[in-house]
Amino acid sequence: MYVSNKVKELPPYLFSSFQKKKQELIANGVDVIDLGIGAPDLPTPKFIIDKLCEEAQNPSNHRYSPYDGSAEFREAVAYYYERRYGVRLDPDTEILTLIGSKEGIANLIQAAINPGDTVIIPDPGYPAYQTAVHLAGGKSVYLPLDHQHDYIPMFDQLSDQDRHAAKLLFLNYPSNPTAATAELNTFMEAITFGEENGIAIVHDAAYDLVTFDGYKAPSILQVPNAKEIAVEFGSLSKSFNMTGWRIGYVVGNKTLIQALATLKSNIDTSQFLAIQKAAAIALRSDLSGVKKHTMIVKERMERMYHGLVEAGFDVQKPKGSIFIWPRILAGYTSAAFAEKLLDEAGIIVTPGTAFGPSGEGYIRMALSVPVERIDEVIRRIKEFNRKGVSS
Numbered sequence: 001m002y003v004s005n006k007v008k009e010l011p012p013y014l015f016s017s018f019q020k021k022k023q024e025l026i027a028n029g030v031d032v033i034d035l036g037i038g039a040p041d042l043p044t045p046k047f048i049i050d051k052l053c054e055e056a057q058n059p060s061n062h063r064y065s066p067y068d069g070s071a072e073f074r075e076a077v078a079y080y081y082e083r084r085y086g087v088r089l090d091p092d093t094e095i096l097t098l099i100g101s102k103e104g105i106a107n108l109i110q111a112a113i114n115p116g117d118t119v120i121i122p123d124p125g126y127p128a129y130q131t132a133v134h135l136a137g138g139k140s141v142y143l144p145l146d147h148q149h150d151y152i153p154m155f156d157q158l159s160d161q162d163r164h165a166a167k168l169l170f171l172n173y174p175s176n177p178t179a180a181t182a183e184l185n186t187f188m189e190a191i192t193f194g195e196e197n198g199i200a201i202v203h204d205a206a207y208d209l210v211t212f213d214g215y216k217a218p219s220i221l222q223v224p225n226a227k228e229i230a231v232e233f234g235s236l237s238k239s240f241n242m243t244g245w246r247i248g249y250v251v252g253n254k255t256l257i258q259a260l261a262t263l264k265s266n267i268d269t270s271q272f273l274a275i276q277k278a279a280a281i282a283l284r285s286d287l288s289g290v291k292k293h294t295m296i297v298k299e300r301m302e303r304m305y306h307g308l309v310e311a312g313f314d315v316q317k318p319k320g321s322i323f324i325w326p327r328i329l330a331g332y333t334s335a336a337f338a339e340k341l342l343d344e345a346g347i348i349v350t351p352g353t354a355f356g357p358s359g360e361g362y363i364r365m366a367l368s369v370p371v372e373r374i375d376e377v378i379r380r381i382k383e384f385n386r387k388g389v390s391s
Ligand SMILES: *Cc1c(COP(=O)(O)O)cnc(C)c1O
Pocket: 038, 099, 100, 101, 102, 103, 126, 172, 175, 176, 204, 206, 234, 235, 236, 237, 238, 243, 246, 247, 248
C-alpha cells in the first residue's frame, strides 16, 4: 500500500521492543515492574466522573460542540488562570479547547510554521515536539539542557543562524523527562529572547499542578506582555488523572490561537460537550483532589529518591512532575542500561536518549506504581548493582 514519506520517516515507536520483551518475561513468570509509562495510574476524582455521568444524560450535550470548545470550559480555564496565576484571559479569543494537549501541540506547529522553518525544542524533551515538527515539514533544532544548569535554557548556546531562522521555541516545566522546574525569571528570559529574535514561545505546562514541598509552578503568561508572543498549553491529564478523557487547552497569543482554531475547524469538531463540562468543574474546584494526588506522587518520589541515593545514583530531588531522572552508573549507555535492568531485574525504565541526544547517561523512571513496588524496585536495583560489580 502507498503511504506518505512523512509517515514512513517517523521514528519507530521506541518502547515497542521493551513491550515485546515485557510480554515474554511475564509469560516466563517474571514479576515485571513497568516504570516506562508516562501516565498516572490513579483514578479520576469522583466529582468529575459524577458530573460526566450527569451531563452525558442530557441530550443537548449529544450535539457537536462549538469548534472552539464550549463556553463553560473556556470560561473555567479563564477562571483558573485568574485565580491561580492572576492572569486575565478573554475566553473568546485567548483560550481554545483541545482534545488533549498533544493534539494541540501537533496542530499548533502545522498552523504556525511553513515547510523548511526552524523550531527550537528542548533536549532532552517530550518526543512529540520533534515528530510534530517533522510532520509539519519543519526543521528541529535542539536547545541543549543540562544538569549543571538545572536544565534551564542557555540561549547563548544557540547559533546566530538558528536563532534567526527559528519561528517557535518550546519549553516544558515541570519537565518531562527531567522533572526540572523553573522560576518566573526563566520565563522572563525566554520572553526577552523571543522578543529580540522574533520567535514565538510555546510553554507546555502539562504538570503545572503536580508539584511538591510548597513549590508552585509559574505560568509563562505571568511575565508582563507575554501574551504578545507566547502561548501556554495545559492539560487535565496529569493533574486530574484524566489521560483517557482527552481534554486540554491552549491560552495566550490571539493570532496563534486563532490560526490553530482555523486549522482545527477543518480537522475536528472539538471534544464531547459532557467531557468539557465535567472538566470545567474540575478547573473550578478547590483543587483538593489534586493535592491528595500529588501527596501520593510525592511519597513515591521521596522513597524512590532516597532509595536511588542509597543505591549510589547521582540524582536530583524533583519538585514536580511524575518522573525522576537519575544519572546511570558509569560503563553503560542509557539504552544498554535500560535493557540490562529489564533482563536482570525485571524493571522497565525509559532510556534518556528516547528524549534526545542530551538524555545519554540518564534514565527516566515514572512514579506510576505504589510505594511497596517502589521499595521492591530499590531492592532489585541494589541487588543488580551488587551483581554488576562482582561480574
Ligand atoms: C503527557 C504530556 C502531554 C500530553 O498530554 P495530553 O493532554 O494527555 O495530550 C504533553 N506534554 C507533556 C510534557 C506530557 O508529558
